[in-house]
Amino acid sequence: RPGNRVNMATSEELAFQNAKAYLLKNSTISGINMYDHLSQIINRVLDERPDNAVDVVGDLSRDLKRTAFTKESETIQETESPSGAVALAQAQAKLFEVTTEPEEAEADEDLQPIVPNVAETAFYFEQTGVGLSREETFRIFLALKQLSKDQPMETVRFWGKLFGTLGNYIVAEVEFKDGEGEDEQMEGEEGDADPELPQRDTSEDQEDEEEKADEPPKSQYKPPPVIPREESRMGTNKKIYFVTTEPGIPWVRLPPVTPAQIAMARKTKKFLTGRLDAPIVSNPPFPGNESNYLRAQIQRISAATHVSPINYYQFEEDEEEEEEEARDSFVVNTEYEGMSYKELADPSLSGWVHHVQYILPQGRCVWYNPVQKAEEEFEDEEEEEEREEPDEPEPEKGPPLLTPLSEDTQLEGQPPWSTTLSTSFATSYTIVGIHSNQWPGAHAFAIDRKFENVYVGWGLKYQPGCFQPALPNQGEKEHPVGEDITETDDPTPEEEAALRAAQEGADQEEEEEEEEEEDDD
Amino acid sequence: MDADGLHLSLDYLGSSGVILSTEQKASLQNSLLLLKNREKFASVELWGKITGIQGEYFIAQGIGNDKLSDRKCHYSTDCRKWAQLPKLDDSARARALKVEGRFMGDASYEAEYIEPPVNSSDPHATGQTVVVREEDRLTAVVDAISHDVAVAPRGAYIKNPQEVVLRNRSFRGLSIAEASNLNSYFHFRPAEELDKKSLIQKANLDKAIDFLDCIEDDIPHGQLHVMLIAMTIITTTSLRYLWLLQL
Numbered sequence: 001r002p003g004n005r006v007n008m009a010t011s012e013e014l015a016f017q018n019a020k021a022y023l024l025k026n027s028t029i030s031g032i033n034m035y036d037h038l039s040q041i042i043n044r045v046l047d048e049r050p051d052n053a054v055d056v057v058g059d060l061s062r063d064l065k066r067t068a069f070t071k072e073s074e075t076i077q078e079t080e081s082p083s084g085a086v087a088l089a090q091a092q093a094k095l096f097e098v099t100t101e102p103e104e105a106e107a108d109e110d111l112q113p114i115v116p117n118v119a120e121t122a123f124y125f126e127q128t129g130v131g132l133s134r135e136e137t138f139r140i141f142l143a144l145k146q147l148s149k150d151q152p153m154e155t156v157r158f159w160g161k162l163f164g165t166l167g168n169y170i171v172a173e174v175e176f177k178d179g180e181g182e183d184e185q186m187e188g189e190e191g192d193a194d195p196e197l198p199q200r201d202t203s204e205d206q207e208d209e210e211e212k213a214d215e216p217p218k219s220q221y222k223p224p225p226v227i228p229r230e231e232s233r234m235g236t237n238k239k240i241y242f243v244t245t246e247p248g249i250p251w252v253r254l255p256p257v258t259p260a261q262i263a264m265a266r267k268t269k270k271f272l273t274g275r276l277d278a279p280i281v282s283n284p285p286f287p288g289n290e291s292n293y294l295r296a297q298i299q300r301i302s303a304a305t306h307v308s309p310i311n312y313y314q315f316e317e318d319e320e321e322e323e324e325e326a327r328d329s330f331v332v333n334t335e336y337e338g339m340s341y342k343e344l345a346d347p348s349l350s351g352w353v354h355h356v357q358y359i360l361p362q363g364r365c366v367w368y369n370p371v372q373k374a375e376e377e378f379e380d381e382e383e384e385e386e387r388e389e390p391d392e393p394e395p396e397k398g399p400p401l402l403t404p405l406s407e408d409t410q411l412e413g414q415p416p417w418s419t420t421l422s423t424s425f426a427t428s429y430t431i432v433g434i435h436s437n438q439w440p441g442a443h444a445f446a447i448d449r450k451f452e453n454v455y456v457g458w459g460l461k462y463q464p465g466c467f468q469p470a471l472p473n474q475g476e477k478e479h480p481v482g483e484d485i486t487e488t489d490d491p492t493p494e495e496e497a498a499l500r501a502a503q504e505g506a507d508q509e510e511e512e513e514e515e516e517e518e519d520d521d
Numbered sequence: 522m523d524a525d526g527l528h529l530s531l532d533y534l535g536s537s538g539v540i541l542s543t544e545q546k547a548s549l550q551n552s553l554l555l556l557k558n559r560e561k562f563a564s565v566e567l568w569g570k571i572t573g574i575q576g577e578y579f580i581a582q583g584i585g586n587d588k589l590s591d592r593k594c595h596y597s598t599d600c601r602k603w604a605q606l607p608k609l610d611d612s613a614r615a616r617a618l619k620v621e622g623r624f625m626g627d628a629s630y631e632a633e634y635i636e637p638p639v640n641s642s643d644p645h646a647t648g649q650t651v652v653v654r655e656e657d658r659l660t661a662v663v664d665a666i667s668h669d670v671a672v673a674p675r676g677a678y679i680k681n682p683q684e685v686v687l688r689n690r691s692f693r694g695l696s697i698a699e700a701s702n703l704n705s706y707f708h709f710r711p712a713e714e715l716d717k718k719s720l721i722q723k724a725n726l727d728k729a730i731d732f733l734d735c736i737e738d739d740i741p742h743g744q745l746h747v748m749l750i751a752m753t754i755i756t757t758t759s760l761r762y763l764w765l766l767q768l
Contacts, residue, residue: 084697129542133535161538168536414623418574423544437574437623441538456538464622 032068040064092248095142114148115141118158121452127422128433130443131456132161136247143247144172150251152177159241159298160441160455167274171298171455172242172251175233217479225370227362229258235357235365236262236299243294245274252276254295259363260287265296269467272459283469297459299359305442306356306453307405307434309344312336313355315402330355330402338448344432345419349405352417352434352444358398367395411438412464438462523566527553541570545579548600553581556595556603568594568663576626580606580663588678589686590711594663596656598626606660617653617661630655671709672736674700678709679729686732707733714738 023035041060045053118141125131132140140158148156151174159171230237236259242251268282272294280286280293313330343351357365399407408416416438422431436442441457479485491499523530527549531541541549549567557565562583571578578596581603585591595603609617620632632655636648679689699705714734715723 126540127542127544129540129545130538131535131540132538133532133540136536163537412622414574422542425544435572 030065030068032065037061037064088246088248092139092246095139095146095248114153115144115156116158118144120450121158121454124422124431124445124447124450124452125433125443125454127431128420128443128445130433130435130445130454139247140170143170143244143251147172147174147242147251158454159302160457162272162294162297162455162459163457164272164274167245169243169245169272169274169294170247173302174240174242175238176240221476227259227364227368227370229256230364230366232256236303236359236363238357239302241295241298243276252291254291254298257292257295257299258287259368261292261296262299262359262363263361265293265300267470269460269463269469283472294459300461301439301442301455301459303354303356303359303365305436305439305444305455306354307352307444308355308451308453309336309339309446310351310353310404312451313353313402336449339446341421341427341430341432341447344434344446345421347415347419349408349415349417349419349434352405352446353402354399354405355402357401358403360396360398362396365398367397369395405434408438411462523564525564527567545600549579552597552601552603556581557583560593562593568667571624571659571662573624573626578624578626578628578659580659587685588688589709594660596628596659598628604628606663607656609657609660613657614661614664616651617658618665619651620653620658624659625655628654628656628659632658668710672706673709673733675705675707676730678733680732681729689730703737704735706736707731708736709733 020035023038024033026033041057041064044060044064045057050056118137119134122131122134122137126134131137144156144158147153153174154177155175157173159173162169162171232240237256240256241254243254244251264282264284264286267284268280268286270280270282270293273290276289276291276294278290280288280290286293311333314333315330339351359365360367362368405417410416414437416436418435418437420433420435421427422433423429431445431447433443433445438461439455439457440460440462442453442455444451444453528546531539531546534540553565553567556562560583563586564584566582566584568580568582570580576598578598579600581595581597582592583595585593594606596606597603620634622632625632631652633650633652636651674692674695676695677689677692678686680686695705710733712732712734715732
């Protein structure tokens, strides 16, 4: 039928036009197109009439392409935006610059180096199966060196690496020289808001006594007193920590840790994200953001897992032993001889001691009595007599410094530390490594007179079973339930009718009595 | 990772804290080659290691022709002697996965747990004690980890018309942009979610390459994270198991 034939023709035509359009497309690389090139080849063949044309067609094609005119330069320049890898490499290139003059370098050699031999420590750890790749360790060493030049510090140490979901943290532990390193901004920071001072309430009461009856009842809630953080260089704030995401990126100083932050960090379990300003969402609410949480976890890990072989550190002998005060400082034992691998690898772990102070449940290393200060603050309050005095809380005690690891608590029958030997083939050269089971990722090694601690992990404590966050608190009662404010049900219509009937009955009786009295008169 | 290039591949994982001591690397180079020869595998891959309290387990997988399903797991505690992991049926696997706590490090250790009583009217009834050998638990855990976390980039494996999964020799790697995208990674396990896709979605898939589940379809999201380490190396970490890295 004519209709069909027209359709077929159009579809064939369409296919032909599509094919021709495709052949006419210019190549992006060389600027020629297939249609023109093929027509040139056919023209050449028809002009020159070579023998066995089909066998030399490839050469003809190459020849034509070679002799075609091509533009040498492009007018549009390609600007490549530097990739992240290049930017990081440029930042790290600065680390590799040698900046000391030769004369300065000679003078420096006499002074004891501030940055320890990170490469040597990394080698020992690598033999026990712990650590980071060698190249990364070297970059970390250079970054620590840069840090020690920027800030006046006494010692610096590679504390470890913490992993996060979007980025990692490399942590350096620093002890500043006396008198240096006090960051005034840090000192002024407060943790949670102070409890509302009651002085404001007393002035209001004096002025508006008339309105007192109409005002809604004031909240009786007194928040628990804020426990102040320990001073720098003491207890939980003994060392300062700097973090960076990659060696080469400038170090950021972490704020000092408060007892509230440690107490909250103990109750929650969070992954780090790699951004210091990320919020920490938890119940009970965490006072601070990721930098505070990171600092609290670093302190907890240090307190739980920084260990040294027994007798490496000793208490100073000239201090009198006071039973009440815990000792908080020690010195290196110059006569330390090193221990045999058998003593160090003994499963009872009596050859190792903790050298960081234990953190009490309160969140500090030295117990703070919150009641004394509370009495001073609330001196002016009128209602002091009504307030019940809390009982004197008992001072919290923890194990003293330099306690051997054999005193560590076991978790559900599993030992708190595992030991490994670096090699079973040569017992005289073997390095003893111990790994914490409480904080997976905390490791220490010892050989001869050397030892070191490191943490490579996620910053999470071992917890058998699933973590369950605390449930939200019960809502507070709106008002005290007493005689004048009691909830009762409204009377039902039947009860109301019965009451009304009884009332009318009583009224009627009274009227009748009055009428009777009138009648009597 | 393939036993042939073990040294080099391990270097890349160093920044995530995964390293082996020199003695272990030397032993593995030697014993994996012998294992491959003895069991007539086409290739041997080091799956990883599981750290117990008293020792470690190294797991290696011997691979035959089909790279996805033709895998046999072997384990060793000292990188020298390898033993094959037992096969478990479903009920044994379910029991093995219920044991809590860390591995001991000793393959013959028997862990116990108490099965809660079912349909018991007695409130004081204690359930039965179930004993699970550590070897069985190891098999179950290795399979569970592989099932959840084993990952392959898109295009690394292809399925030939005979339905055999092979390594794609033309795979040149992912570009940085593709590599940061979760869409470019698949779960390396027999596909479970593919059939649930609509026909329209399936029409766009290439049968040779897209025969595995995509990571992005995981529920809940955010289980696997892609991180650029030093802007050049991509690691994907599973938050559920805290470890499984892929170059």
